[in-house]
Amino acid sequence: IGRSADENIDVNKILKHFDGGGHKYAASTQIAGFSYEDIKSILIFLLEKEPFNLKNLIKDDLPKIKFDTKFKDLENLVKTYKYMIVLDKNEKYAGVLTSQTVKLGLKHGLTEEKAITFAEDWYVINYSDLNILKLKKLMDINSEIFPVIKDGKYIGVIYKKDIIKQLLKDIPEENLTHYHLKTYNFKQKLEKFFPKILIEKFKEIGELSQKLGYRSFIIGGVVRDIILNRPNLDVDIIVEGDAPTLIKEYVKDKNYTFYIYNEFMTGQVIIENGLKLDFSTARKEEYQSPGAYPRVEKATLFEDLYRRDFTINTLAIEITSSNYGVLIDYFNAIKDIKEKRIRILHSLSFVEDPIRILRALRFAGRFNFKLEKNTEKLLTYSVEKGLLLVAPRGRINLELSLAFEEEKAIEILKLYDKYKVLNKIFTQTHIDSKKEILLQKLTDNLVLLQHIKPYNYSKTTNFLYVLLSHLPTELIYENLKLYHFGKEAKLCDKFVQDFNEILKLEDIFQIYKILKKINLEYLPAILTLVDEDRYKKIIKIFEVEKKPLIKGEDLIELGLEPSKLFKNILEDVLEKQLKEVFKNKDDIIKYIKSKYLERIM
DSSP, X not given: OEEOSOTTOOHHHHHGGGTOEEETTXXXXXXXXXXXXXXXXXXXXXXXXXXXXXXXXXXXXXXXXXXXXXXXXXXXXXXXXXXXXXXXXXXXXXXXXXHHHHHHXXXXXXXXXXXXXXXXXXXXXXXXXXXXXXXHHXXXXXXXXXXXXXXXXXXXXXXXXXXHHHHOSSOOGGGGGGTTOEEEEOHHHHHHHSOHHHHHHHHHXXXXXXXXXXXXXXXXXXXXXXXXXXXXXXXXXXXXXXXXXXXXXXXTTSOOEEEEEGGGTEEEEEXXXXXXXXXXXXXXXXXXXXXXXXXXXXXXXXXXXXTSSXXXXXXXXXXXXXXXXXXXXXXXXXXXXXXXXXXXXXXXXXXXXXXXXXXXXXXXXXXXXXXXXXXXXXXXXXXXXXXXXXXXXHHHHHHHHHHHHSTTHHHHHHHHHHTTOHHHHSTTOOOOHHHHHHHHHHHHHHHXXXXXXXXXXXXXXXXXXXXXXXXXXXXXXXXHHHTTOHHHHHHHHHHHHHHHHXXXXXXXXXXXHHHHHSOGGGHHHHHHHSOXXXXXXXXXXXXXXXXOSOOHHHHHHTTOOSSHHHHHHHHHHHHHHHTTSOOSHHHHXXXXXXXXXXXXX
């Protein structure tokens, strides 16, 4: 509630900025989502500053282009303008196209692509909603411009630097474009998350960095996982300086194993307890063609983070002594993590590196995140254009293997299918309800077999065989060979042969004899694909094998010596146990004595 006893202070005018109303001396409004201090600072600003019209912040100085304008027709425009406003067929606002996107697109040969394909759905302001609270909220959004819409029509933009000039005092002009950088004190969280030994190493590296005139940061997935509270000791350290030099200085007088790769400006140090620290020089990348490996050169932390795949992987915690424990967020990554969102950093991210299509869906499945709207649109476009077909197949192999090893592998595969990625990679392959049941059964069997038939089963091998099990053998082989799954391709014929052999058999002991010769690499897949009757028989075989009623020691106690007969007796007895001829050890002993010992005597 606002009241005024001064005719020079119009509370109605002031509270209109908050969508309130009343008259000059008394007015009211309701405000949600702001702290007391926020509201207080805005009111002081409104009272102290000479009144201004928020509409004056709107500028109509950006070019407007039609939705079907081709990239090749924008070559001259992008030399002058950083942003272009895309209009749909009804000349209504459809998004923002950046000059960077067009330049990169032309570089990658996308001359015929239309503006609408890569237009980004930026945060827009409705003209009727324009008020001081709205401007205050825009300060937290990672964008330099905000399109203003009136009845769906574009009327101009508001620049963030102009908002800052209006709302904040004494901000140097050169700092205005960097206002979106957010920093947080993460020292306590850092020291709570990592073991003491790593904290000690971080501080040592930070002190050395300071001495060398470098800056060092923990970056990427491990920082994301600190926020998500997910265990992770895979530490990547970025150095603004030279990582190989830092490593050489750090390991002096230390009995650490270390590796330096000067050509890549990277290295690794193995410290106590087998813990590893991966170092790399801050660098930027340039892709010569879609899916190609990038060319790299030294850069700043910002440039290094900007080349990364998704905002959630762009966080950095500085460990340099002078700034130890400060978390740096250039791209609103914390907001995306909290809102469970996968977002690319720029529109041509998937074009530059199509493997990011698979990574986006892997992270979405792992964390139960959603694809941000623009990211989803561009991922769909990239899949439809077949960009995965030009990606290095070895990298597809690696990314698929990582997906199969994930705890939520099935969710990831379902996302592959939803976005039509799976069928682009593997011929005639989809995740229908039947396939999903099989994959879940496989997941359960991998756990079960560790208890009844322990072995280092490969999830990749078995997921591939179950995933492709609907295909003819020759197509399974071709798919595996295409993506360099050499071991699986080599075993393919034997897998199919053993599986078909088991399907022909009804007798549990005959199935046992096949299982004795089978390659355990693909046992989980076979167990998953057989019918219920054979499944139960196989489980029973392994349970009996693990706990037989009679062992070799028992035969020795009966006076028998290890021999061919010894082996025959054990197999005979095992068959009887499998077929439940005998239910206890005493009956089996009697059987052995009557059939074998009396004959020997």
